[in-house]
Structure formats: C-alpha cells, structure tokens
Amino acid sequence: MSQSVSPLDQAALDRVADQAAAAAQGAADLEELAGLRRQWTGDQSAIAQANKAIKSLPGADKAQAGKNMGVVKRRVFAAFDARREALEEQAAARQLATQTVDVTLPTGRIPRGARHPLELLQDRIADVFTAMGWMIAEGPELEAEWFNFDALNFGPDHPARQMQDTFFVDPPGSGLVMRTHTSPVQARVLLSHGVPCYVAVPGKVFRTDELDATHTPVFHQVEGLAIDKNLTMADLRGTLDRLADAMFGAGVVTRLRPSFFPFTEPSAELDLLCFVCRAKDPACRTCGGSGWIEWGGCGMVDPNVLVACGVDPTQYQGFAFGMGIERTLMFRGGVQDMHDMVEGDVRFSGNFGVEI
Numbered sequence: 001m002s003q004s005v006s007p008l009d010q011a012a013l014d015r016v017a018d019q020a021a022a023a024a025q026g027a028a029d030l031e032e033l034a035g036l037r038r039q040w041t042g043d044q045s046a047i048a049q050a051n052k053a054i055k056s057l058p059g060a061d062k063a064q065a066g067k068n069m070g071v072v073k074r075r076v077f078a079a080f081d082a083r084r085e086a087l088e089e090q091a092a093a094r095q096l097a098t099q100t101v102d103v104t105l106p107t108g109r110i111p112r113g114a115r116h117p118l119e120l121l122q123d124r125i126a127d128v129f130t131a132m133g134w135m136i137a138e139g140p141e142l143e144a145e146w147f148n149f150d151a152l153n154f155g156p157d158h159p160a161r162q163m164q165d166t167f168f169v170d171p172p173g174s175g176l177v178m179r180t181h182t183s184p185v186q187a188r189v190l191l192s193h194g195v196p197c198y199v200a201v202p203g204k205v206f207r208t209d210e211l212d213a214t215h216t217p218v219f220h221q222v223e224g225l226a227i228d229k230n231l232t233m234a235d236l237r238g239t240l241d242r243l244a245d246a247m248f249g250a251g252v253v254t255r256l257r258p259s260f261f262p263f264t265e266p267s268a269e270l271d272l273l274c275f276v277c278r279a280k281d282p283a284c285r286t287c288g289g290s291g292w293i294e295w296g297g298c299g300m301v302d303p304n305v306l307v308a309c310g311v312d313p314t315q316y317q318g319f320a321f322g323m324g325i326e327r328t329l330m331f332r333g334g335v336q337d338m339h340d341m342v343e344g345d346v347r348f349s350g351n352f353g354v355e356i
C-alpha cells in the first residue's frame with residue numbers, strides 16, 4: 001500500500017492526502033477507522049516515510065519539505081478526527097435509541113404483599129385516640145396473673161380466673177397466663193404513668209376457643225382507659241360514640257346495656273344498631289333478630305382497681321372499655337368468616353389496600 005512519495009512532490013502528497021481522507025470518510029465504524037488511521041498515518045505509511053525522508057534532503061529543501069508535510073498531516077489527521085467524531089455521535093445516538101424504555105411492555109410480576117387488615121385497623125384506631133390527645137401503650141402478651149386478674153379486682157376464687165378459656169402457662173403455679181384481655185395494661189399504665197391518664201392499648205389476646213366462623217383463640221382488642229378528676233359516664237359515652245363514628249361512619253347508633261365486669265362499676269356492653277336490618281327484621285342473620293350487635297365491654301373503673309394501682313379513688317375516677325378488633329373488621333369490612341382473617345391469604349389482605 002505504501003507508495004513512496006517525495007516530501008517535495010506537492011501533487012503526490014496531495015493525492016495521498018485525498019486518498020487518506022476518502023478512506024477515513026468511508027470507515028463504517030470506529031474500529032475500522034482506527035485500522036485505517038494506522039494504515040494511513042502509522043510508521044509504514046507513505047506519509048510517515050515521506051516525513052522520514054526529510055532528514056536526508058539537501059539542507060536547502062528541508063524547510064519546504066517540512067511545510068509540505070505539515071499541511072498534509074494536518075489535512076489527514078483532521079479527516080480522521082472528523083470521521084471519528086461523526087461515528088461517535090452515531091454510536092451515542094444508537095445507544096440512546098436502544099436504551100429507550102418501553103413502558104407498555106408486560107413485566108414479570110412479583111406479587112406485592114399487603115399489611116394485614118387487622119394491623120391497619122389497629123393503626124386507624126390508634127390514630128383516632130392520638131387525635132384526641134390520648135397516649136398509645138402496649139403490654140406483654142405473656143402476662144402475670146396478678147395484672148390479668150388480681151389488679152383488676154378478680155378475687156382469688158373468682159370464677160372468671162378458672163374460666164375454661166384462660167391459657168395458663170407451665171409449670172403450674174408459674175403465676176403466668178397468656179393475657180385474656182388487654183385490661184391488664186390498665187394497671188401497668190396506671191402504675192408506670194400515674195394520673196391523670198388517657199391511654200389506648202391495641203393488642204393481641206388469647207382464649208382457649210376453637211377456631212370457627214366467629215371465634216379464634218388469638219384475637220385483638222383495643223383497650224381504653226381515662227382517669228382524671230370529674231370524669232363521668234357521659235364522657236365514656238361520648239368517647240365511644242366518637243370511636244364508633246370513626247369506625248363505621250357518622251350516624252351509627254349505639255346503646256349501653258347493663259352488664260358486669262369485676263373491674264368496672266357500673267359496667268355495660270356497648271351495642272351497635274344492626275347495620276343490616278336496623279332492628280327491623282326479626283329474622284336478620286347479622287344480629288340474630290335482636291336488632292343490636294355487641295361490640296365491646298365498658299364501665300366506670302372500680303375504685304378497687306384504682307387502689308391496687310396506687311390511685312386515690314376519692315380524687316380520681318374514670319372509665320375503661322375494651323372492643324374486639326376482629327368484630328370491628330367484620331362489621332366494617334363485611335368479613336363473614338374468621339378463617340379469612342387468620343389464614344394469611346394475601347388476596348384477602350389485598351382487598352383492604354396495600355398501604356405501608
């Protein structure tokens with residue numbers, strides 16, 4: 001390929017430069033261009049050879065030959081540089097085009113998980129109380145019998161203590177139970193925090209029930225406790241109505257029905273007017289024809305509980321309540337069967353939203 005060219009032969013040098021520039025222009029990609037550049041400007045090339053020949057020229061010709069070579073080399077390098085820039089631009093454009101994301105392409109879907117609706121509901125309930133300025137507390141699920149029963153005015157021989165539905169913890173006489181309600185946290189908070197006290201306690205509780213459509217051995221409650229000066233049953237009623245509105249929508253009808261708990265006096269069950277028949281269908285399956293649905297227990301805190309927790313009942317009094325969270329979810333979400341809540345099928349949870 002390398003023709004021998006004299007550095008003084010301007011026409012021949014121009015021809016070499018034309019050929020080199022044409023070769024550069026014809027390079028299809030950067031790799032080919034790099035090969036051609038070596039070929040037209042490398043050691044063996046006509047240009048390099050002509051450059052070398054300058055030293056053996058007579059002194060008088062050297063300057064002219066040097067000028068000629070300078071012009072030729074600048075032309076040739078400029079031609080290669082221009083082509084390289086053009087090819088690099090093309091390559092960048094191609095890369096951008098292939099990097100385009102087609103957002104309409106179907107993806108390999110990894111199913112998203114969902115928080116359990118019972119957890120979400122506990123958060124919502126906690127929000128209701130936080131908005132009223134109450135504290136949120138938690139207590140242990142494995143609980144001292146003293147907190148679960150004694151502090152709450154269950155006498156040593158109180159039948160509820162031996163009720164079939166308590167999980168006692170081995171060894172016998174350990175003094176430990178799986179808490180049967182969230183009420184022991186009333187005593188814990190009174191002892192650790194003192195009065196006045198406004199606290200809501202969501203959490204798991206345990207009873208030896210068989211799993212069926214309406215029972216589960218592990219379920220959830222939200223406990224409420226308010227102790228202050230001058231609290232009355234009207235405050236209890238107002239608080240529960242506020243919670244009922246937040247859970248079921250404004251205008252839900254509630255009633256207090258006299259009942260008994262060792263730790264409240266007077267005590268009541270809180271019922272909701274049946275959502276389905278509104279107390280108009282004696283054959284209604286939701287309320288069993290009674291017109292009312294039981295939601296939870298409540299009452300004015302028994303002075304014996306206050307005394308057990310170091311609070312002076314002549315100065316302070318207040319109310320407490322405990323609502324079932326599963327029941328709340330059943331009424332709110334139209335869940336018919338407890339199995340759906342415990343089986344952990346994400347298709348069930350997903351129906352209640354997937355908020356994090």
Ligand code: PHE
Pocket residue numbers: 180181182183223261264296297298299320321322323
């Ligand atoms: N702890 C009671 C229960 O589990 C509910 C309750 C709580 C009643 C607070 C009165 C006051 O049935």
